[in-house]
Amino acid sequence: MAAKSSNNRVTTNTNPTSSKRNLSSSSLSPKPEDKKSKIFITPNRYSVLSTLNESNDNTQPNKTQTHTQNIPSKPPAVYIKGVRNFSSFTSNLMKIINTTEFICKSTPSYLIIQTHFFEHYRLLIKYLIENSLSFHTYQQYDKRSLRVVIRNLHPSTSTEDIITSLSELGHQVTHVHNIKRSSDKSPLPLFFVDLKKATNNMDLYKIEYLLHTKIVVEKPHPRKGPPQCHRCMSYGHTQSYCNHSPRCIRCGEEHRSEVCTMSPESPARRALCQEKCSVQNLQFNPTTLVADFEEAIHVGAKFVWPQMKIIGCRFHLTQSWWRHIQNFGLSIEYKDANSEIGQCLKWIFGLPLLNAEEVSESFIEDFMSVVPDDARLKKFCDYLCDNYIDETSKFNRKIWVSSSISSE
Numbered sequence: 001m002a003a004k005s006s007n008n009r010v011t012t013n014t015n016p017t018s019s020k021r022n023l024s025s026s027s028l029s030p031k032p033e034d035k036k037s038k039i040f041i042t043p044n045r046y047s048v049l050s051t052l053n054e055s056n057d058n059t060q061p062n063k064t065q066t067h068t069q070n071i072p073s074k075p076p077a078v079y080i081k082g083v084r085n086f087s088s089f090t091s092n093l094m095k096i097i098n099t100t101e102f103i104c105k106s107t108p109s110y111l112i113i114q115t116h117f118f119e120h121y122r123l124l125i126k127y128l129i130e131n132s133l134s135f136h137t138y139q140q141y142d143k144r145s146l147r148v149v150i151r152n153l154h155p156s157t158s159t160e161d162i163i164t165s166l167s168e169l170g171h172q173v174t175h176v177h178n179i180k181r182s183s184d185k186s187p188l189p190l191f192f193v194d195l196k197k198a199t200n201n202m203d204l205y206k207i208e209y210l211l212h213t214k215i216v217v218e219k220p221h222p223r224k225g226p227p228q229c230h231r232c233m234s235y236g237h238t239q240s241y242c243n244h245s246p247r248c249i250r251c252g253e254e255h256r257s258e259v260c261t262m263s264p265e266s267p268a269r270r271a272l273c274q275e276k277c278s279v280q281n282l283q284f285n286p287t288t289l290v291a292d293f294e295e296a297i298h299v300g301a302k303f304v305w306p307q308m309k310i311i312g313c314r315f316h317l318t319q320s321w322w323r324h325i326q327n328f329g330l331s332i333e334y335k336d337a338n339s340e341i342g343q344c345l346k347w348i349f350g351l352p353l354l355n356a357e358e359v360s361e362s363f364i365e366d367f368m369s370v371v372p373d374d375a376r377l378k379k380f381c382d383y384l385c386d387n388y389i390d391e392t393s394k395f396n397r398k399i400w401v402s403s404s405i406s407s408e
Contacts, residue, residue, distance in 0.1 A: 155187035
């Protein structure tokens with residue numbers, strides 16, 4: 001028997017043979033005759049949201065248009081150093097710039113001025129130069145060039161030919177120069193190309209052939225750390241837009257580093273470090289440098305501090321040796337406990353524990369006399385001799401042996 005309640009409008013079934021609860025029409029399975037069509041329609045509970053979205057679209061018709069409009073670029077900010085009387089300085093600016101056309105912000109080091117129009121920006125720069133004020137600024141953003149790297153072109157390729165070939169493809173080239181190796185300044189098959197910003201700049205990366213050469217166009221590696229000005233030696237800007245007093249990187253005096261007459265034998269005084277050390281009444285003249293095996297670091301340190309003692313880092317030394325073992329295809333033998341080649345490679349890592357006078361003799365008599373006949377192992381031994389073992393090697397033995405490595 002089935003009973004109906006008029007109050008709750010809920011139907012109950014008293015049949016003992018039926019223990020299933022009633023399901024809503026949306027969750028019921030289709031009937032057998034409906035399965036023949038293989039298509040059935042279910043009610044959409046979210047249909048109300050579609051009407052809300054349509055109403056929101058109608059109420060905000062201009063929202064997307066604001067994002068597509070071109071926003072004009074503002075002039076770059078100007079960073080002024082040494083302003084002693086702010087009221088007098090701003091009153092002079094008001095004579096050339098309207099009161100509401102520039103904004104000032106003070107920091108511990110600089111007075112930052114932001115103008116709204118390029119005309120006022122140029123007037124401000126002219127005023128600062130005429131009054132010999134110390135300042136720096138930046139290049140206008142939309143005037144900055146796009147730099148790319150072209151690989152695989154022969155180093156002797158004429159820059160005029162590169163400019164002409166790219167101009168024929170519709171690109172406006174402003175400057176091209178060959179990249180040289182930092183160690184010996186030898187030319188590389190790499191070229192920096194600077195171009196004016198245009199709508200077809202991305203097409204440059206699609207070029208595969210140039211001057212009868214298969215090339216690769218790519219972005220340059222990002223710069224590590226902030227840029228350093230080669231005029232005042234400060235960080236955060238470049239010398240092209242710097243009007244600060246020049247500072248020498250060696251003696252710290254107010255002149256350019258390339259005209260310094262200081263003797264190379266004299267201890268260097270870094271420009272930036274000298275200011276900090278003078279406050280503490282200290283002299284910045286380090287005697288020891290612990291560094292990895294980068295030739296540029298060693299050369300630069302010896303140039304600035306000729307009397308400095310350089311100590312090689314043992315971790316970076318063994319890391320470099322292990323990387324070359326992998327490059328020569330000897331990593332499997334090294335990990336094999338029963339391999340004769342692997343045993344010889346493990347002996348190599350004991351060389352830093354010897355004295356400088358014992359390294360060459362031990363390498364020749366104890367190692368080379370028992371080394372197996374393997375072409376890969378011979379290449380690795382040649383690498384060790386050219387860079388670490390010989391008297392004329394790139395890194396002298398006294399840099400990386402145990403007597404030179406501090407245990408502190």
